[in-house]
Amino acid sequence: MKMQATQALATLRVEAGYRRRFAERHLLEDRGRDEQRLLIVIAGHKPLLWPATLARIRDRVPAGTDVCLVTPGVHRGELASMAADSGWSYLSTRGGHVSVAQNLAIRAHPHAQWVFKIDEDVFIGEGFFEQLFEGYRRVREEAEFSIGFCAPVLNVNGFSYVDYMRTLDIEAPYVERFGPARRASDGIPVQHDGEAAVWLWSHGLPVDDVARRFAERPFGFAIVPHRFSIGAILFERDLWQEMRGFPRLTRSPGLGEDEQAICVACLSLSRVMVVIENLYAGHFAFGAQSAAMEAEYGSRLAEF
Numbered sequence: 001m002k003m004q005a006t007q008a009l010a011t012l013r014v015e016a017g018y019r020r021r022f023a024e025r026h027l028l029e030d031r032g033r034d035e036q037r038l039l040i041v042i043a044g045h046k047p048l049l050w051p052a053t054l055a056r057i058r059d060r061v062p063a064g065t066d067v068c069l070v071t072p073g074v075h076r077g078e079l080a081s082m083a084a085d086s087g088w089s090y091l092s093t094r095g096g097h098v099s100v101a102q103n104l105a106i107r108a109h110p111h112a113q114w115v116f117k118i119d120e121d122v123f124i125g126e127g128f129f130e131q132l133f134e135g136y137r138r139v140r141e142e143a144e145f146s147i148g149f150c151a152p153v154l155n156v157n158g159f160s161y162v163d164y165m166r167t168l169d170i171e172a173p174y175v176e177r178f179g180p181a182r183r184a185s186d187g188i189p190v191q192h193d194g195e196a197a198v199w200l201w202s203h204g205l206p207v208d209d210v211a212r213r214f215a216e217r218p219f220g221f222a223i224v225p226h227r228f229s230i231g232a233i234l235f236e237r238d239l240w241q242e243m244r245g246f247p248r249l250t251r252s253p254g255l256g257e258d259e260q261a262i263c264v265a266c267l268s269l270s271r272v273m274v275v276i277e278n279l280y281a282g283h284f285a286f287g288a289q290s291a292a293m294e295a296e297y298g299s300r301l302a303e304f
Contacts, residue, residue, distance in 0.1 A: 021103050021245040025094040027075065028108055032089055035066040038112035039129070040105050041088075042098060043079055043120035044071030048294060049284060050079075052304055053120055058086050062129050065116075066109055072101040099246035099258040106240055115240065119231040121284035123304065125211025128152070128281060132234050135276035139221050143274075148266030149235040150221075152279040153214060155204050156197050156289065157229050159183050160275050161190045163222070167214060170203045185227035194292025197285050201293065205303040207282050214280035224273040227263045232281050235262075242269055 041057060043050070061067055067088040069079055073096030083090035089108065093101045106115060116129060136150040153160040153167075162181050165171040175181055178189045178196050189196040204210045240246075243265045249257040266273050285293035297304065 018244055020248050021100060022107065023248075024097060024100045024104065026101075026104055027090075027092050028104070029080065029083065029090040030108060031083075031087055032066045032068070032109050034111040035064050035109075036111060037062075037065040037114045037116070037133075038106070038109045039065050039067045039116040039118065040102060041067065041069045041118055041120065042072065042101070043069060044074045044076050044092075046120050046284075048297065049121055052301075053123055053284075054079075054082065056124050057118065058082075060124060060126065060128055062133075065129070066112060068105045068109065070101050070105050072096045072098045097248055097257070099248055099261065102258060103245040106237070106245075113237045114234065115237060116234050117230065117232070119283075121286075122154075122232045123207045123282035123284070124232070125208050125215070125280065127215070128211070128279070131215065131279045132232075132276065135219070135221065135279055136234050136274075138219060139274050139276075143221070143223075143272065145223070145272040146270060147236075148239055148269070148271030148273050149230065149233040149262065150274045150276055151228065151230070151233045152276055152281040154229060154231065154281060154283045155200050156190060156283045156285060158185050158188055158191050159224050159226065159228055160222075161200060163275070163277060164200070164204070164280070167217065168203055168210070174199070183226075192288050194285070194289040197289040198292050198296050201282070201296070204282065205300070207304060210282070211280045214278055217278040220277035222275045222277060224275060227259065228273050228275075229283065230259045230262060231283050239265070239269075239271065 039061060069083040069088050069090050071079055071092045073093060075092040080090045091105050132150060139150060140147055153163050155161060155164045162183055165174055171181055182188055246258045247261050249261060
């Protein structure tokens with residue numbers, strides 16, 4: 001009897017934890033059309049970039065895709081208006097948990113089997129979503145592993161910055177200035193040095209030219225062996241279901257909790273994290289890089 005009571009209590013705790021993954025006061029303006037594909041755009045905190053990044057996304061969303069613009073922790077009237085004008089759903093949450101906000105967006109679109117997720121500070125080129133979708137499908141056909149998620153080559157990223165540099169033939173000068181081009185999720189210049197971020201971006205403008213250069217490469221993919229940025233990814237709904245949604249890992253909103261959770265889930269569920277080697281997107285900056293990149297961005301808007 002005591003063992004049964006203990007098991008029942010454990011089950012209640014698990015279920016309570018699951019419910020917390022969706023427990024956030026929120027407002028949803030639902031314009032979904034029950035499409036099979038959903039694009040979640042996480043935004044609300046980097047208005048400097050919106051005229052470029054969100055405009056690119058709006059102009060390049062493929063037909064047959066529901067879009068939900070999500071602002072965790074804030075309600076932005078200008079973004080709500082943009083969503084309305086674009087025929088997108090708009091979801092704002094009172095708390096800043098990105099994990100919970102994404103769970104709410106996915107739950108609000110029950111027909112979506114494919115989920116694109118992109119952050120407001122990612123610059124995409126023409127055909128980005130179609131190429132990411134096709135890349136995922138090709139990997140699924142050719143690889144001997146199940147897929148967790150697929151992502152493009154990102155310039156400011158501890159894994160794919162090496163592919164970025166090799167494609168643009170700038171690895172040697174980078175190594176001379178910043179040291180060995182080691183791949184890692186932390187502890188290397190590309191992850192924390194604003195000067196390194198500015199240097200990488202300075203060799204990769206205009207964005208559209210670089211995106212076309214990558215698109216001309218033959219198809220290929222790489223499997224990521226460590227934590228990877230989820231600033232621009234594609235995954236299937238069944239991964240989210242196996243995870244039982246993104247967990248709420250911290251009591252107060254924490255940056256990267258959704259990233260940590262999905263990367264850990266991929267390893268636990270024997271699903272690989274994949275970079276499509278002939279697809280590029282520019283990640284603006286994060287953390288300590290932001291101040292340096294914002295100063296540089298202000299003087300080079302036209303190039304972006």
